[in-house]
Amino acid sequence: MQPGRAVSVAAKAVVSEVLQHIFEQYPNIARRAGRHDYDGRLPEVAPRSLDDLAKLRAAVRAQVAGLPATADPELRADLDAALAIAEEEHFCLAVLGQVHPGPRDWLAETDVSVYLRRPYAPLAERVAACAAHLAGLPTFLEQAAGTLGRRLPAGDRMRATEHARAQAVNLPAAVRRLVRDHPEHDSAALAESAAAAATACEDFAKAVAATAPTNALHGPELLGEVLSVSAGVDRPVAELVDEARHEVERVAGALDAVVARLGLGTREEAYARLAGHAATGSVLDSLTAIIARVKDFWVTEDILSVDTSTPLELRAGDDVAGSARVEFAISPPLAEVSQPHLLTVPEPAESAGAGPDSIRGQYLNDPMLEVITLHEVYAGHYAHLEAGLRGGSLVRTCVPWFPAFTEGWAHYVEELAMERGLADGRPEVEVAQLRSALEAATRLLVCLSVHAGRWTFAEAAEQAALICGWSPARAAREVLVVVADPAGAMYTLGKLRIREWRREVAGSPGDLKAFHDGLMRCGSAPLPAALRYCRQTLAGALS
Structure with a gap:
């Protein structure tokens, strides 16, 4: 075997080893990726092994160190992603002392929607897998509750209880719903297992609520390490805080300029105008039309590709627990039969109306649906994932590990669309996008400032309420959540890095398109890996 070939084989093997580690530790990720040999399986509730993680990290580091400069960009990006995953898993245990996954990681394993929402196998097989999964949840959650300890970060505690x-x-x-859609199927045993699993979830909620809340603040030095390991950002924390503050001020100024153009006095008045742009038809009908229009916009602009091969299916959400979130579920890359991507959106009942205070008026008005389309479909998650799938990587399509890049990209294209004129003559769309950007930038500022000791929780909640117009209750909740889980801060952090990288690209629109397409093709990766991959592919495209 040629030396270069041997390096490639060894590198691919260690990437597969990291992917297998993730599937074993988090079987819900394996199922979503299409590995249905993990159906009905729950992770072992046992302390994580520092030795095993150290060996995994060392193995990936060795392959990265031995990779020649001329290596295939796809392989290099896979190794970079695998190393970032291994480093973070090791860091969480060795430095942060997280011997077990957190309560929301355990709860992620209670999701059984994967068995019922896609016809990847005959219904009887999927129902049997779902029944086995449900039957295992009471013991699994009882064991998981034993790992919680006496104290939990306040935001994790709150969200895990709710979840x-x-x-x-x-x-x-x-x-x-299964009985409703398939009345011919005998589901009595399944219903019994679901009832027992529901009781186990209630008991787990009680166990989480019984813990004491803690602030779990890092301080500036540890915060810098966390950001370096989780997002690949190595800048001084003080510099990042200043950058976040400047972004809040920039977006707030742009929003106030639109408010003035509208002849209004306050941002709240502008927000209220959005509710007047809620169509009378269904959310799905409005969204379908908006998606087609936004795709046409990007095709005309020709600064990024929106080519897709796997279809996107829109579905109305029916979460009876009242969740109003929009959810994008990927087509499982490892599925034997290709399945569509799914975008699930709330569809309020007709009786709920579309008034200013309704879910439709507040969150699902047409300007907001346009921003949602940019973020979730064109050219955010759907277009990004489709581009990544064309690269053939498994680790960068199967493992949703890097929100700083994936959410940062989706947030970046919201802003890019405004720059390119999508909202020209439609100031309400500008208001919707800037409102979203202001809230995202505030989350970043809050996360950095509280962890760095610049603000107390109370000061952060007061500032967030002032900046975003949130109620005191919502502001307090937002602060608790983003301090406990920085994923919500990654939208703006990633957007700022992508905006900065773009300044490296000068010249024709073709350069800009090559830059955007290079980023999109990288898939899910740490920020430095995405930049390296983009530079390599950009050099090839422009040579």
Whole structure:
């Protein structure tokens, strides 16, 4: 075997080893990726092995160190992603002392929607897998509750309690939907298992609520390490705080300029105008039309590619626990039969109306649906994932590990569309996009400032309420959540890095398109890996 060939084989093997580690530790990720040999399987509730993680990290480091400069960009990006995953898993245990996954990681394993929402196998097989999964949840959650300890970060504690209680409602509801859609199927045993699993979720919620809240603040030095390991950002924390503050001020100024153009006095008045742009038809009908229009916009602009091969299916959400979130579920890359990507959106009942205070008026008005389309479909997650799938990587399509890049990209294209004129003559769309950007930038500022000791929780909540117009209750909740889980801060952090990288690209629109397409093709990766991959592919495209 040629030396270069041997290096490639060894590198691919260690990437597969990291992917296998993730599937074993988090079987829900394996199932979503299409590995249905993990159906009905739950992770072992046992302390993570520092030795095993150290060996995994060392193995990936050795392959990265031995990779020649001329190596295939796809292989290099895979190794970079694998190393970032291994480094973070090791860091969480060795430095942060997280011997077990957190409560929301355990709760992620209670999701059984994967068995029922796609016809990847005959219904009887999927129902049997779902039944086995539900039957295992009471013991699994009881064991998982034993790992919680006496104290939890306040935001994790709050969200895990809510999640567990929501699952206590959602699991029986999923079975009822199955009975409704397939009345010929005998689901009595499944309903019994779902009821027992729901009780187990309630008990887990009680166990989480019984812990004491803690602030779990890092301080500036550890915060810098966390950002370096989790997002690949190595800048001084003080510099990042200043950058976040400047972004908040920039977006707030742009929003106030639109408010003035509208002849209004306050941002709240501008927000209220959005509710007047809620169509009378269904959310799905409005969204379908908006998606087509936004795709045409990008095709005309020709600064990024929106080519897709796997279809996108829109579905109305029916989460009886009241979740109003929009959810994008990828087509499982490892599925034997290709499945569509799924975008699930809330569809309020007609009786709910579309008034200013309704879900439709507040969150699903047409300007907001346009921003959602940019973020979730064109040219955010759907277009990004489709481009990544063309690269053939498994680790960069199967493992949703890097929100700083994936969410940063989706947030970046919201802003890019405004720059390119999507909202020309439609100031309400500008208001919707800038409102979203202001809230995202505030989350970044809050996360950095609280962890760095610049603000107390109370000061952060007061500032967030002032900047975003949130109620005191919502501001307090937002602060608790983003401090405990920085994923919400990654939207703006990633956007700022991509905006900065773009300054390296000068010249024709063709250069800009090559830059954007290079980033999109990288898939899910740490920020430095995405930049390296983009530079390599950009050099090839422009040579």
